[in-house]
Amino acid sequence: MTTEAAIIHSPIWRSPITSADRVLHEIQRAIVAGDIAAGSKISEPELARRFDVSRAPLREALARLERCHLIERTPNAGSRVVTLSTAGLQALYQIREELEGLACRLAATNMDEHEIEQLRQLLDQHLTSQRVREGESYYQEAGDLDFHYRIIMGSKNPYLINMLCDELYFLVRMYRVQLGMNGPRVSRAFDEHKAIINAIANRDGELADLLMRRHIAASRGNIESKLQQLGK
Amino acid sequence: MTTEAAIIHSPIWRSPITSADRVLHEIQRAIVAGDIAAGSKISEPELARRFDVSRAPLREALARLERCHLIERTPNAGSRVVTLSTAGLQALYQIREELEGLACRLAATNMDEHEIEQLRQLLDQHLTSQRVREGESYYQEAGDLDFHYRIIMGSKNPYLINMLCDELYFLVRMYRVQLGMNGPRVSRAFDEHKAIINAIANRDGELADLLMRRHIAASRGNIESKLQQLGK
DNA sequence: TTTAGTTTAATTGTCGACAATAAAATTGAT
DNA sequence: ATCAATTTTATTGTCGACAATTAAACTAAA
Numbered sequence: 001m002t003t004e005a006a007i008i009h010s011p012i013w014r015s016p017i018t019s020a021d022r023v024l025h026e027i028q029r030a031i032v033a034g035d036i037a038a039g040s041k042i043s044e045p046e047l048a049r050r051f052d053v054s055r056a057p058l059r060e061a062l063a064r065l066e067r068c069h070l071i072e073r074t075p076n077a078g079s080r081v082v083t084l085s086t087a088g089l090q091a092l093y094q095i096r097e098e099l100e101g102l103a104c105r106l107a108a109t110n111m112d113e114h115e116i117e118q119l120r121q122l123l124d125q126h127l128t129s130q131r132v133r134e135g136e137s138y139y140q141e142a143g144d145l146d147f148h149y150r151i152i153m154g155s156k157n158p159y160l161i162n163m164l165c166d167e168l169y170f171l172v173r174m175y176r177v178q179l180g181m182n183g184p185r186v187s188r189a190f191d192e193h194k195a196i197i198n199a200i201a202n203r204d205g206e207l208a209d210l211l212m213r214r215h216i217a218a219s220r221g222n223i224e225s226k227l228q229q230l231g232k
Numbered sequence: 233m234t235t236e237a238a239i240i241h242s243p244i245w246r247s248p249i250t251s252a253d254r255v256l257h258e259i260q261r262a263i264v265a266g267d268i269a270a271g272s273k274i275s276e277p278e279l280a281r282r283f284d285v286s287r288a289p290l291r292e293a294l295a296r297l298e299r300c301h302l303i304e305r306t307p308n309a310g311s312r313v314v315t316l317s318t319a320g321l322q323a324l325y326q327i328r329e330e331l332e333g334l335a336c337r338l339a340a341t342n343m344d345e346h347e348i349e350q351l352r353q354l355l356d357q358h359l360t361s362q363r364v365r366e367g368e369s370y371y372q373e374a375g376d377l378d379f380h381y382r383i384i385m386g387s388k389n390p391y392l393i394n395m396l397c398d399e400l401y402f403l404v405r406m407y408r409v410q411l412g413m414n415g416p417r418v419s420r421a422f423d424e425h426k427a428i429i430n431a432i433a434n435r436d437g438e439l440a441d442l443l444m445r446r447h448i449a450a451s452r453g454n455i456e457s458k459l460q461q462l463g464k
Numbered sequence: 465t466t467t468a469g470t471t472t473a474a475t476t477g478t479c480g481a482c483a484a485t486a487a488a489a490t491t492g493a494t
Numbered sequence: 495a496t497c498a499a500t501t502t503t504a505t506t507g508t509c510g511a512c513a514a515t516t517a518a519a520c521t522a523a524a
Contacts, residue, residue, distance in 0.1 A: 018307050021307070063296070091389045091392070
């Protein structure tokens with residue numbers, strides 16, 4: 001999957017050379033996957049031992065985990081992993097709709113032909129790999145996220161890229177992964193993606209914006225129903 | 233001025249109990265004011281001595297300064313204060329338009345009558361204090377920012393509040409302060425503010441959104457002309 | 465004189481220990 | 495037995511020193 005490649009950029013990620021980066025990477029993965037339970041308290045000494053680092057780089061990592069809304073820190077009290085809720089999901093997706101809509105509008109004018117072509121190719125290979133393994137659509141997940149990443153990059157707006165990819169998307173992934181969002185929306189999402197690409201290729205930013213908002217709203221609806229289906 | 237009060241909230245600010253918070257506060261002020269020059273390199277040992285703290289809380293502060301886009305860090309290389317540019321201003325204000333537009337739409341449905349009344353009062357006292365001291369409109373600056381803060385808070389969306397107030401607004405203030413944005417747009421801004429409040433009071437989110445976008449676009453135009461007027 | 469390579473110096477990243485604060489446990493009183 | 499106050503424990507925040515990396519200075523060769 002190419003998701004990993006798409007994630008690499010700017011402040012939060014750089015290349016995991018430093019040990020703070022490494023431990024950040026691992027904890028992010030653990031929280032998103034639910035290995036560190038949502039709502040659980042975080043013990044600095046414990047995590048430091050667990051990932052075999054001192055508290056200094058660990059705290060650096062915690063600072064950045066707070067930045068991408070995966071934990072909440074209160075001074076002199078400690079950190080907690082965030083909890084997933086309907087209200088939180090709605091607040092998150094309100095922003096996402098708005099910012100990714102903007103990303104589409106900007107991408108429609110700022111992406112060059114080559115980038116658009118690459119986006120098309122991504123969608124194609126995405127389609128074939130999905131047809132091959134119909135049930136196991138973790139790859140679909142990754143492919144979908146990759147699609148969104150590309151468009152966000154295509155906006156060429158550094159602040160927008162930073163906010164969406166570094167600060168919001170981990171939480172989005174956390175909702176999707178922990179609620180088992182892998183199922184039936186696959187083929188419909190393909191069509192929506194295709195339509196968005198066409199709009200961008202036609203340099204119709206307004207339309208791409210509108211389609212992206214609908215696409216995200218639909219995605220939110222899905223997660224929302226799953227959320228209240230599982231209580232809370 | 234009430235700006236200080238409006239700033240206090242959520243992750244970045246809490247109450248400056250810890251020394252990392254204190255030094256963050258001071259450095260933010262220094263960078264926004266230009267006391268630490270834009271584009272200059274940051275020396276951790278030097279700043280640590282200057283603000284009389286160890287490097288540990290200083291680095292905590294640097295992490296949060298990166299978060300609000302006032303410095304840029306590269307691993308093993310150090311930190312630089314950001315530089316102001318037309319491209320950066322445009323990218324920043326693209327986001328601002330979008331998010332504050334959203335804030336207006338949300339505020340139109342989420343602010344209660346009391347909050348709207350307070351907003352009206354703010355504008356009035358803002359008007360009188362401006363008529364008193366026509367030339368020195370630093371207070372106007374603060375008043376304007378306060379106006380925007382209130383609406384953002386009125387959206388009741390925690391992510392939106394965090395992004396705008398904690399991550400974007402320091403940079404906005406940096407542009408305004410360092411380019412001496414205090415002058416002639418005062419009375420026009422009043423009318424625009426008034427119109428936005430009316431739209432919100434009428435629960436007309438669409439209109440408030442539109443007006444806010446125009447208001448911010450006008451503000452950007454002002455700063456933009458000043459920027460290229462001073463070279464670069 | 466310029467450029468490449470090497471050495472030196474300075475800066476950043478990390479560590480372990482201590483201080484200050486908050487949570488937990490214990491004690492005492494009603 | 496319950497609640498309040500106090501002691502104890504544990505956790506977070508801070509410090510100074512060391513290790514690793516990078517940038518600067520210097521030397522030497524073309």
